[in-house]
Amino acid sequence: xxxxxxxxxxxxxxxxxxxxxxxxxxxxxxxxxxxxxxxxxxxxxxxxxxxxxxxxxxxxxxxxxxxxxxxxxxxxxxxxxxxxxxxxxxxxxxxxxxxxxxxxxxxxxxxxxxxxxxxxxxxxxxxxxxxxxxxxxxxxxxxxxxxxxxxxxxxxxxxxxxxxxxxxxxxxxxxxxxxxxxxxxxxxxxxxxxxxxxxxxxxxxxxxxxxxxxxxxxxxxxxxxxxxxxxxxxxxxxxxxxxxxxxxxxxxxxxxxxxxxxxxxxxxxxxxxxxxxxxxxxxxxxxxxxx
Amino acid sequence: xxxxxxxxxxxxxxxxxxxxxxxxxxxxxxxxxxxxxxxxxxxxxxxxxxxxxxxxxxxxxxxxxxxxxxxxxxxxxxxxxxxxxxxxxxxxxxxxxxxxxxxxxxxxxxxxxxxxxxxxxxxxxxxxxxxxxxxxxxxxxxxxxxxxxxxxxxxxxxxxxxxxxxxxxxxxxxxxxxxxxxxxxxxxxxxxxxxxxxxxxxxxxxxxxxxxxxxxxxxxxxxxxxxxxxxxxxxxxxxxxxxxxxxxxxxxxxxxxxxxxxxxxxxxxxxxxxxxxxx
Numbered sequence: 001x002x003x004x005x006x007x008x009x010x011x012x013x014x015x016x017x018x019x020x021x022x023x024x025x026x027x028x029x030x031x032x033x034x035x036x037x038x039x040x041x042x043x044x045x046x047x048x049x050x051x052x053x054x055x056x057x058x059x060x061x062x063x064x065x066x067x068x069x070x071x072x073x074x075x076x077x078x079x080x081x082x083x084x085x086x087x088x089x090x091x092x093x094x095x096x097x098x099x100x101x102x103x104x105x106x107x108x109x110x111x112x113x114x115x116x117x118x119x120x121x122x123x124x125x126x127x128x129x130x131x132x133x134x135x136x137x138x139x140x141x142x143x144x145x146x147x148x149x150x151x152x153x154x155x156x157x158x159x160x161x162x163x164x165x166x167x168x169x170x171x172x173x174x175x176x177x178x179x180x181x182x183x184x185x186x187x188x189x190x191x192x193x194x195x196x197x198x199x200x201x202x203x204x205x206x207x208x209x210x211x212x213x214x215x216x217x218x219x220x221x222x223x224x225x226x227x228x229x230x231x232x233x234x235x236x237x238x239x240x241x242x243x244x245x246x247x248x249x250x251x252x253x254x255x256x257x258x259x260x261x262x263x264x265x266x267x268x269x270x271x272x273x274x275x276x277x278x279x280x281x282x283x284x285x286x287x288x289x290x291x
Numbered sequence: 292x293x294x295x296x297x298x299x300x301x302x303x304x305x306x307x308x309x310x311x312x313x314x315x316x317x318x319x320x321x322x323x324x325x326x327x328x329x330x331x332x333x334x335x336x337x338x339x340x341x342x343x344x345x346x347x348x349x350x351x352x353x354x355x356x357x358x359x360x361x362x363x364x365x366x367x368x369x370x371x372x373x374x375x376x377x378x379x380x381x382x383x384x385x386x387x388x389x390x391x392x393x394x395x396x397x398x399x400x401x402x403x404x405x406x407x408x409x410x411x412x413x414x415x416x417x418x419x420x421x422x423x424x425x426x427x428x429x430x431x432x433x434x435x436x437x438x439x440x441x442x443x444x445x446x447x448x449x450x451x452x453x454x455x456x457x458x459x460x461x462x463x464x465x466x467x468x469x470x471x472x473x474x475x476x477x478x479x480x481x482x483x484x485x486x487x488x489x490x491x492x493x494x495x496x497x498x499x500x501x502x503x504x505x506x507x508x509x510x511x512x513x514x515x516x517x518x519x520x521x522x523x524x525x526x527x528x529x530x531x532x533x534x535x536x537x538x539x540x541x542x543x544x545x546x547x548x549x550x551x552x553x554x555x556x557x558x559x560x561x562x563x564x565x566x567x568x569x570x
Binding site: 001002003004005006008009010011012013014015016017018028030032034040042044045046047048049074075085086089090101107109110111112113114132133134135137139140141142143144145146186187188189190191192193194206208209215216218222225226227228229230231232233234236237238239240241242243244245246247248250251254255263264266279280281282283284285286287288289 | 299300301302303304305306307308309310311312314315316317318319320321322323324325326327328329330331332333334335336337338341343345347348358359362379381382383384385387388424425426427431448449450451487488489490509513514515516517518519521524526528529530531532533534535536537538539540541542543544545546547549550551552554564
């Protein structure tokens with residue numbers, strides 16, 4: 001997806017396998033919202049690339065993915081020179097690159113509802129400055145070779161995250177809820193027409209699957225980067241989630257770092273998290289009261 | 292959580308509908324439980340029957356909680372891990388959870404020890420070492436049981452590891468196959484003629500040609516994300532991580548097959564296609 005990576009856009013995000021109709025014909029699809037800010041829809045039998053579109057309008061490092069099959073650069077991103085850390089070179093600080101290294105989304109897994117045929121993406125709305133430098137390899141020592149700083153996407157809503165409903169066939173955002181911090185928690189969609197996710201401040205939220213309207217929130221003891229799940233016990237439905245701030249986005253709090261470029265560039269941008277939450281490790285289980 | 296097939300397809304969707312858009316506003320806390328560990332808690336609990344399995348970040352404690360007794364602890368597993376693994380974890384000491392198959396709970400620890408625990412008693416059935424933390428090989432991901440195999444990844448793209456995906460026998464932990472993200476064809480588990488990229492065969496030495504000298508040996512392409520499986524096609528899908536180092540000038544070429552969507556045969560590990568890696 002990102003050949004000769006220049007921004008740390010790992011390709012490890014989830015591959016969601018669905019069977020959906022395109023032009024009346026059932027297709028076996030793979031949908032992958034990548035760190036690089038493009039969500040890819042492929043035919044998972046043949047590998048054919050069907051859709052590759054930005055799932056955050058702030059993404060600027062590439063104009064688009066070349067979808068022209070006869071082109072030499074078919075399937076490749078068309079990189080914007082100004083944001084190319086390769087072209088700008090070592091010891092040059094390339095500024096204003098969107099998304100930041102932690103991607104338009106990172107590990108936080110999305111949900112898919114067959115009822116709405118929408119994908120619910122927990123995302124980051126974060127940009128960065130990136131300065132590569134020469135590094136030598138020593139086994140067991142960091143082999144990073146870049147200094148980064150991260151900040152909320154400029155000229156936007158000021159927050160560092162969005163919770164996005166994505167149409168993987170059209171390659172379009174259906175609705176998007178802004179969040180002050182990255183949504184680093186895994187989403188859960190249910191047949192109750194709701195979608196759950198957690199926030200770095202510690203809220204468990206439930207929103208309407210069709211519209212995104214917030215229906216419920218509860219502040220748990222620490223920031224949520226865990227994945228919301230639901231289960232049934234003795235005929236009753238429960239919802240459970242782990243709280244415990246940290247991860248790359250919360251590394252400042254988790255590891256006690258304060259330097260802006262520490263934590264591979266994440267510490268400065270998320271410094272304000274300390275005004276909302278603190279370290280913890282707790283499971284919270286929710287239910288509907290019986291009467 | 293959810294139907295196993297939907298879980299393997301990474302839908303994160305549940306058919307449960309007692310809690311719905313009209314009554315969710317009444318949601319309230321039923322019970323809670325301290326994990327006894329600080330730092331980032333990624334992943335989620337796993338429910339099998341009347342037992343909930345809860346994991347923690349390093350040191351990767353696992354609790355089995357009785358759902359019929361508001362989470363009373365049935366058993367607890369506390370791995371003994373060298374603290375030296377913490378400084379070689381790039382982005383917090385997270386772990387994305389345990390998995391269940393054949394009466395066993397599988398945990399992939401930070402130090403890359405994979406353990407199989409009896410789901411009822413917590414007793415260790417087998418364990419295997421997947422990587423070497425002294426080289427910066429660590430783990431943050433969960434594992435994926437597929438038929439008789441356990442699919443296991445690795446972290447360490449910030450430490451110049453040679454990323455790979457490995458399958459172990461669920462029954463005894465014996466290694467069955469390992470496919471690297473970067474390196475020679477026999478290590479990649481590819482067929483130059485049959486493995487395709489965007490519909491075309493990838494050809495011989497497809498990875499080696501895109502690295503300078505032997506840089507591929509420290510080339511990254513870690514595999515710490517989520518894995519999916521299509522039972523009909525018998526294919527495992529996952530993505531590979533960043534090439535090492537983060538300084539692109541230092542590693543000329545396309546650095547294949549970092550940053551790639553992989554489809555591998557679950558039984559043999561052979562790559563069918565690299566559906567989307569351009570280049």
